[in-house]
Amino acid sequence: MRITVIGTGYLGATHAACMAELGYEVLGLDIDPEKIATLSQGRSPMYEPGLDELLERHVSSGRLRFTTDWAEVGGFGDVHFVCTNTPQRKGEFACDMSYVESAFDSLAPHLRENAVVVGKSTVPVGSAARLAERLAGVAPASVELAWNPEFLREGYAVQDTLHPDRLVVGVRSELAEAVLREVYAPLTEAGVPFVVTDFATAELVKTAANSFLATKISFINAMAEVCEASGADVVQLSAALAFDERIGGKFLNAGLGFGGGCLPKDIRAFMARAGELGADQALTFLREVDSINMRRRSRMVELAREQCGGGFLGRRIAVLGAAFKPNSDDVRDSPALNVAAQIQLQGGQVTVYDPKAMDNARKLFPGLSFAPTALEAAAGAHVVLHLTEWQEFRDLDPAALSSIVAERRILDGRNVLDPQRWRAAGWTYRALGRPGE
CATH class of the missing domain: 3.40.50.720 (NAD(P)-binding Rossmann-like Domain)
Structure with a gap:
């Protein structure tokens, strides 16, 4: 199975490196060429204990790569994790969804049949249903959306990804659930609870x-x-x-x-x-x-x-x-x-x-x-x-x-x-x- 990760901040860079650690071929994407250049050298653009070691190992082996090309991402894998930022809107309490929406809009035209898009960003309740409709208007009809929130602590992000206390997945189809069960099989086989909602x-x-x-x-x-x-x-x-x-x-x-x-x-x-x-x-x-x-x-x-x-x-x-x-x-x-x-x-x-x-x-x-x-x-x-x-x-x-x-x-x-x-x-x-x- 090949996996892509959209967004390479604290969440995305860690998730990409850890998915490679679990044995998958991974392609990470970011719109910042400087960040991609750093990651492509096996170095993290931020300090996170244990992350540099994973990046260096899996970039060197070729299991983990990074790009700025949306078309390359769409043609690379069938499971796409969206890990973009959701900051606070300027002058408001509400969440700024523009980065997530932009990622979905850029990815959708390049998706293949039966691809699964997995949201990991922290979003307001109701966002996934709205984003599913957004995908349906552009992506192939067989594309599925799932929501798989992250529970990482900065400073312990690698540990929390490879040894989580639970995995939560929000799905609408048996296909999306089956794909995520396959992705996370190395963790669930070790006893990590898998919660489907x-x-x-x-x-x-x-x-x-x-x-x-x-x-x-x-x-x-x-x-x-x-x-x-x-x-x-x-x-x-x-x-x-x-x-x-x-x-x-x-x-x-x-x-x-x-x-x-x-x-x-x-x-x-x-x-x-x-x-x-x-x-x-x-x-x-x-x-x-x-x-x-x-x-x-x-x-x-x-x-x-x-x-x-x-x-x-x-x-x-x-x-x-x-x-x-x-x-x-x-x-x-x-x-x-x-x-x-x-x-x-x-x-x-x-x-x-x-x-x-x-x-x-x-x-x-x-x-x-x-x-x-x-x-x-x-x-x-x-x-x-x-x-x-x-x-x-x-x-x-x-x-x-x-x-x-x-x-x-x-x-x-x-x-x-x-x-x-x-x-x-x-x-x-x-x-x-x-x-x-």
Whole structure:
């Protein structure tokens, strides 16, 4: 079986490489010639652990190729995965479907008889049915559509593709189901659950999952606000809640909140779509989820201002972290960079360091200062902000930093550093949702 992958961002590049790893001949397509040139050399245009190794191996073997030619894609395979981006519309909450629609329109005229197009992009419920009609107007009548949402975590995308916790496929025909069962046979034979639904349910599984995770993160951050007001410790609270099997400890870590290219825009698009369907009241709680998440960023700025004596003018602030999460170079809607930019706008002299996201951070915020190491970022700082939980930052030696900072003050925006270790080295340690010294 030959497979094509349309779109080679985080999702598409990973999916293409992993399908080759499963033994298929794969052809990936993107409209960006520069990205295709990079991938064709066996290199990833983004940082994703394990992806470069897969690309290098399968490009070298010839099992994986990349192109910008739609006609080549249409004639290459019979299963076409659409992995294009669905960003938030400018000035709106709703999802921008233009990239997905463009991909369908460009692919449809080149499809062969009995081809199966498989959507993996995160889309508003009802999109698959509409796209099926779009295909029917151009593609051969025997072409089928299926929807197979992705559940990848950036930083773990290769692992999540090759060892998913479930596979969800929305189909309208036995042919589409049979084709996807064949594609994913290496995974289902290893015990991965294969869930078959209709189009709408498959679409909702993805948006509902993201909304639930966002809600859980914002819940514990709301508890952090109460802890700050009452003097309680949100880390201890979270640990106690995690013993309840109904709640569990995953995504129950209070801190700076979520960001990136998925959760924020997906919950907003979900709210917008519910409004279009006349079910807006069902998701009004997501507005508060979003609001709580954004308040954590403002609260970190306030806490940093307090540590600087009430104002940022003339103060140097070191920001450790630029990516929205560790093991990624993605800076889209990064809480760390949002905080850094707010402090700079208020007069602070901000220096940022991140192990992998420096180039992307510079492109997005060229006005910020950047340092090549954590130690150089902290040099002369009046306060150090830990905002992305890279292991490198957890391993920092407080004593080593003590000799280069102006003042020994650290704010832990992710609640993962050891307060006793830092305080023993003479540092003032503060964190969101935790009492001070």
